[in-house]
C-alpha cells in the first residue's frame with residue numbers, strides 16, 4: 001500500500017496518453033462525441049464522458065480524483081473558489097424556512113455570506129458557540145439542515161471537540177460540514193471524526209503557493225439526506241450520493257461556478273508537495289509562536305501548539321504535532337501593530353493564508369472593516385490583533401524579520 005506522499009504525486013489517472021509526465025490541460029469548452037448515442041448517454045449521466053466544461057472537464061476531474069485520494073472521500077466536486085463551494089452547499093440543501101447552525105468563528109467572507117447574502121432568501125443562519133453542546137442543542141430544530149464549523153478558526157484559532165459534536169449530530173440525523181482549509185485532510189481526517197461533508201478552499205495550501213483560486217466539496221458516506229425534503233427525489237434515485245448529484249447535475253452546473261482547467265492543473269501540482277509544505281510551515285509556525293511568546297512587547301500569543309493555549313489538548317488530540325501555519329498575536333494597540341507591520345522587510349503585508357511566503361495582516365482594519373462593533377465582538381476580533389500566516393522560508397529569517405520589526 002503506497003503512502004499518502006506517493007499517492008498524491010502519482011494520482012490514479014484515468015487519462016491515457018503516451019508521453020507527458022503531467023496531466024494535460026484540456027483547454028476546451030466542449031468535447032466531441034463519436035456517436036449521437038454517446039452524446040445522449042452523456043447528458044443522461046449514463047457515461048462519464050464530459051460534454052461541456054461548465055459541467056465537467058478532464059483536468060478538473062483529475063484534481064477531483066486526487067482530492068479523493070487525499071481525503072478518502074466518496075465524491076468530490078471542484079469549484080471556482082471556496083466561497084462558491086459554501087454557496088452551492090447551502091443552495092443544494094436549504095429552501096425558504098430552513099436554517100443552518102454555524103460557528104461565529106469563521107473565515108471573514110463566510111461570515112458575510114451567512115450574515116448578509118443568504119438572509120433575504122429566507123434561509124436563517126443561527127450563530128452558535130460550538131464549544132458548548134447545549135448551545136448547539138438549543139439552536140437546532142426540525143428545520144435545521146446543517147451544522148457548519150471550521151477545523152481551526154481564523155484568526156481566533158479556536159479548536160472544538162469535533163467527536164462530541166458529530167456524535168451528537170449523528171444520533172439525530174443532522175448533517176455536519178467542516179471547513180478544513182487550514183489543515184486539509186493531510187492533517188485532519190474529517191471522515192474519521194464523523195463529518196458528512198468537507199469544504200476546502202484550494203486557493204490556500206493546495207494551490208501550491210497562492211497560485212490560483214479554487215475550492216472543493218468532499219462528500220463522505222451518509223444517509224442523512226433522506227430527511228431533507230429538498231433532495232428527497234435525489235435520495236430515492238442516488239441514495240448516499242443524493243447531494244453530490246443534486247449539485248453535479250443541477251446546482252453546481254447551473255450556477256456556473258466551474259474551476260478553470262489551468263487552475264486545476266496548478267492545484268494538481270500543488271497537491272504533490274502539500275505534505276512537504278504543510279510540515280515545514282507548521283513547524284515554522286510552532287517556532288515563531290514560541291519566540292513571540294517570550295517577547296515582552298507582545299501582549300498575547302495565540303497558537304494551539306503552545307502548551308498554555310486553551311485549545312492545546314484538543315489540538316493535540318485531533319491534529320497530533322501539527323497545529324496549522326497561522327499565529328495570532330496581540331500588541332498594545334492598532335498603532336503598535338501598524339508600526340511593526342511597516343518595518344517588516346521579508347514578511348509580506350497582505351491577505352491570503354497557507355502560502356509559501358509569510359504573510360501578515362491586521363484583521364480588524366481589513367477583513368472585518370465592514371462590520372459593526374457587535375459583530376466584531378461576536379467574532380472575537382479586536383484592534384490589537386495581528387494574524388501571521390507563516391511560510392516555508394528559513395525559520396531564522398522569519399524570526400529575525402519579526403524581532404527587528406517588533407524592536
Ligand SMILES: *Cc1c(COP(=O)(O)O)cnc(C)c1O
Pocket residue numbers: 080081082083084107110150179181182201202203204213214215353
Ligand atoms: C480562504 C478561505 C475560504 C474561501 O475560499 P476562497 O477560495 O477564497 O473563496 C473559506 N474558508 C476558509 C477557512 C478560508 O481560509
